[in-house]
Amino acid sequence: MTLMYWQRDLETMPRDPLRALQLQRLQDTVARVEACVPFYQSQFASTRFTAAELRTLEDVRRLPFTTNADLRNHYPYGLVAVPPNRLSRLHTSSGTTGKPKAIFFSQRDVDQAAELVARCLIMVGATADDVLQNMMTYGLFTGALVVHYGAEKVGLLVIPAGPGNSERQLLLMRDFGTTLFHCTPSYALYLADFMERHGVDPRRDLKLRKALIGAEAHSEATRAKIEASLGIQAYNSYGLSEMNGPGVAFECEHQQGMHLWEDHYLLEIINPDTGDPVPDGDPGELVLTTLCREAMPLLRYRTRDITAIIPEPCPCGRTHRRLRRITGRSDDMLIVRGVNIYPQQIERILMAVPELGRNYLIELDGLDEMTIKVELSPAHFDGHVEHLVQLESRLVDKIRAEILTKPKLQLVAPGSLPISEGKAKRVIDRRVL
Amino acid sequence: MNPVQLLAVFAENKPDQLARVTAALASAHLNIHWIGIADVQKFGVIRFLVDRTDLAFDTLKQRGFTVSRVDVLAVEVEDCPGALHIVAKTLSAAGISLNNCSGFVFGRRAIILLETSDLELARQTLAHHGLKILSETEILQL
Numbered sequence: 001m002t003l004m005y006w007q008r009d010l011e012t013m014p015r016d017p018l019r020a021l022q023l024q025r026l027q028d029t030v031a032r033v034e035a036c037v038p039f040y041q042s043q044f045a046s047t048r049f050t051a052a053e054l055r056t057l058e059d060v061r062r063l064p065f066t067t068n069a070d071l072r073n074h075y076p077y078g079l080v081a082v083p084p085n086r087l088s089r090l091h092t093s094s095g096t097t098g099k100p101k102a103i104f105f106s107q108r109d110v111d112q113a114a115e116l117v118a119r120c121l122i123m124v125g126a127t128a129d130d131v132l133q134n135m136m137t138y139g140l141f142t143g144a145l146v147v148h149y150g151a152e153k154v155g156l157l158v159i160p161a162g163p164g165n166s167e168r169q170l171l172l173m174r175d176f177g178t179t180l181f182h183c184t185p186s187y188a189l190y191l192a193d194f195m196e197r198h199g200v201d202p203r204r205d206l207k208l209r210k211a212l213i214g215a216e217a218h219s220e221a222t223r224a225k226i227e228a229s230l231g232i233q234a235y236n237s238y239g240l241s242e243m244n245g246p247g248v249a250f251e252c253e254h255q256q257g258m259h260l261w262e263d264h265y266l267l268e269i270i271n272p273d274t275g276d277p278v279p280d281g282d283p284g285e286l287v288l289t290t291l292c293r294e295a296m297p298l299l300r301y302r303t304r305d306i307t308a309i310i311p312e313p314c315p316c317g318r319t320h321r322r323l324r325r326i327t328g329r330s331d332d333m334l335i336v337r338g339v340n341i342y343p344q345q346i347e348r349i350l351m352a353v354p355e356l357g358r359n360y361l362i363e364l365d366g367l368d369e370m371t372i373k374v375e376l377s378p379a380h381f382d383g384h385v386e387h388l389v390q391l392e393s394r395l396v397d398k399i400r401a402e403i404l405t406k407p408k409l410q411l412v413a414p415g416s417l418p419i420s421e422g423k424a425k426r427v428i429d430r431r432v433l
Numbered sequence: 434m435n436p437v438q439l440l441a442v443f444a445e446n447k448p449d450q451l452a453r454v455t456a457a458l459a460s461a462h463l464n465i466h467w468i469g470i471a472d473v474q475k476f477g478v479i480r481f482l483v484d485r486t487d488l489a490f491d492t493l494k495q496r497g498f499t500v501s502r503v504d505v506l507a508v509e510v511e512d513c514p515g516a517l518h519i520v521a522k523t524l525s526a527a528g529i530s531l532n533n534c535s536g537f538v539f540g541r542r543a544i545i546l547l548e549t550s551d552l553e554l555a556r557q558t559l560a561h562h563g564l565k566i567l568s569e570t571e572i573l574q575l
Contacts (some may be wrong), residue, residue, distance in 0.1 A: 376443060376499055383441025383501035385471040385478040386532065410475055412445055413499050 004317075006122040006154070007115070010263050011318045018319060022266055023057050025291035030054050030063065033297050037081050039074050040064075040299065060266060060289065065275065065300045071101040071242065080104055082295050092140045093241035103142070103241050106295040110149065113244040116261050117150020120250035123259070123316070124210055124235045128155030131176055131207075135169060135183035136215065137340040138162050142245025143215050147182050150247060156180070163187065163338035164404055166194040177207045182237075185218035185226065186431060187338030190368050192229035203231040212237050214246055216335055217305070217326040222432075223255075238326060242301055243288055249323050257310040257322030264292050267321065268300070269309055280311040286323070334427060337368045341403045343426045346372060349398050355380040355391050359417045364429045371408040372399070378414045435568040436504035436552055438486050439467075442479045443499035446472065454479055454498065461492040466573065467546070469535050482546075484573055505533070505546045506555055507567040512543040520545055520564060527558040539575045 005011045013021070033040040034051040043064040044050065053059065071079065080087070088107045092100035105113070126132070132151045136143035138160060151158045159172055163183070169191065172178060183191070188211060195202055202208055208230055213223065214237030226234045238258050239246035248265060249258035260267050266289040269278050278284040286303045290296075310322040334341045343362055350360050350372075357375035364370055374395075376388075392409055400406045444450035451470075458465060458481070467482035480503065483489045493500040510516035517536070524531065524547075533548035544567065549555045556566055 378499045381441075381443055381499045381501045383439070383478060383480070383503035384532070385473060385476075388443075388476065388478070389473055412476075413443055415497055416445065 003122050003127070006119040011119060011320065013263070013319055015319055018262060019057060021263055022291060025263075026057065026060060026266055026289065027051070027054055029289070029291060029293075029297045030299070032081055033299065037079060037297070039070065039078050057266070060268065060300065061277070063289075063299045065287065065302050066298050067302045068101070068304070072099050075099055076102040077104075079296050079298065081297055082106055087295055090140070091142045091145075091241055091245065093142075100140075101242065103244075104295040105244070109244065109293055109295050112264070112292055113146050113247055114149035114153050116244070116247035116264060117147050118153040119261065120212075120237070120247055121151060121154050121156070123250060123252045123318075124212070124233075125253055126151075126154060126156060126180055126210070130179045130210075131157045131159065133159045133161050133169070133172055133176075133178040133181040135161050135163050135181055135187060135338055137338075141340050142239070142241045143340075144182075146239075146245040146247060147212065163340070166191055166337075170195065170198070170200060173206050173208065179207050180210050180212065181208065182212040182214070183338055184216045184335040185213050185222050186216060186335060186368050188213060188226045188230070188234070189222070190337055192226065193367055196229075202229075208232050210235065212246075212250075214239060215340075220325065236325060238305075238323065240303055240305075242298060242303075243290065244293070248288070252314060252316040252318065254314060254316055256314070257324055259314065259316075259318050259320045259322050262320045265289065266291055267309070267323075269307070272302075272304075272306075280309045283308045283324075283327070286326075334362070334364065334429070336364065336370050336403075337405050339403060339405050341405070345402050346399060346407075347426070349395070349402055350374055353391075353395065356395075357414050359414075360426065361417050362427045364427070364431050366431065368431065369408070370405070371410055373410045373412050373417060375412055375414045375417055435566065436556075437482065437507045437546070437567070437569045437572055439480045439482050439503045439505055439546075440486060440489055440493065441501045441503045442481075442493060443476065444470075444479050445476050446474060451479060454493070457492055457496045457498070458483065458489060461488060463489045463492070466575070467535075467537060469546075471533070482572070486569070503548070504552055505548050506552055506559070507569075507572045508545045508547060508559055509565045509567050510543050510545060512538050512541050516543055517545060519562075520547075520559065523559060523562045523564065524549075524555060527554070529555050529558065542575065544572065544575070 031051040049062055086106050087104045089105040089110055091103045134144050134148055138144040148158055161172055209232055211232050211234040213234045223234050235251040236258055237246050238249040249260035251258050268287040269284040270287050271278055272285040286305045286307050288301050289299050305326045307323045307326050350356050355377055357377045360374040362372050396409050442454050464484040465481050469480045471478045508520055529549050531549055536545040
């Protein structure tokens, strides 16, 4: 039997009781951080706010924002709200300064994140008969593990394939009759291209029927291309490590925007410049407050992702409001051929080589082609072209060992790369997604 | 030892790269006696023998070029069949391999520019076999 909902009462809860539930959970969350998170205690103190003053959902605007920088500055344990022995999982999300953001889960958080993914899977029509090939990175990144746990809850057979190695992905799909897969849009396109080059017709040779596409902002055109080239339906998945990873918002069968689980996340769309709320339907920055998270509650987290609320009810019957496709891509993480790459990983290698200067640029083009341009150090140039060739191949080997995908490398003259003011622009992404 | 000093400039494989270097040298009234380009598709190294090496080095450095000095051995042989072979045979008999080699003829004099990992050994070997090694001053007076 195909289920329609994973948690019917919660997913279809009328707006008023849902808002009452949100308020109660918000009050609990705020009271808890006021009691045990020094970071929020000092934030509240500086604005003379006390948890007791929070009487309506609109009062959320009196709370301070939490930013990316706050997570880094209070790394690793600064925002944890439970005793250390209650922590059961660490995930991280990296950034430009090299220090990652640490996200902690309690056992209950792990379980709740899985519940939300289970809702998403049922929402796109998955059943216990499905075989899910999970092609996201397993490890510190939330993408693979959180979906993995949710899929197991629903009873799917999960193939923890991890990213890359397209030949093996294809073999697994064939041998185990994969019906669902989870990956990035760029890797889905790469796979479609790979199949075509290897004479595989997915409609004839494979059993694929649906894909969960996430971790990168992508366009409706990309979805259409993925669907047409693989003969499947592709569902847009939105999540971020700071909010448990995947399962924050997800498309239903109607594929018209992503339902955001409002019993777990309080949603605001703000003008990123002023911080003021924008009217429903207008684009702005998504700001989320966790309503159920134990280990690491976050208040008004600035996601830096640009979207808009779709206020109209959805024919699927879920009352949780939908978000439009994310148009801004702001995370520092790159995903190339399905592999997660942080520019810092590459930077660390480049910076350790004396023959190189400090300026570098990562360019992404076409279907996941990565070129790393790096300046030479004038002081180490010895006039021998053969030494440069050796340097180049040594670098490619080192980078490949670190990021598991082979980049193109280009040595360039010192001073030839653009010098950025303030925060360096290290990545130029020209991939059409 | 009396090696000849070349200047080597790093260049990306772009249309204006050589012109930028030659413009700098011309503006400082430097005369180029020899040029060679070692190119590996995406980038290359342009090498020059100029009349005033130090001035050329400073000029290029000031203009932001990635420049370095490279020592080579200048061997003079007769401009006749088999002359280069004598040099090659002599080096090979001594187990010396070449990293780079180029040559030009000036009047009836043939000049070979050699690069090896051990220039002094190459110089001794060639001198021992009666081959004439030119100093930088000598080669610039050609």
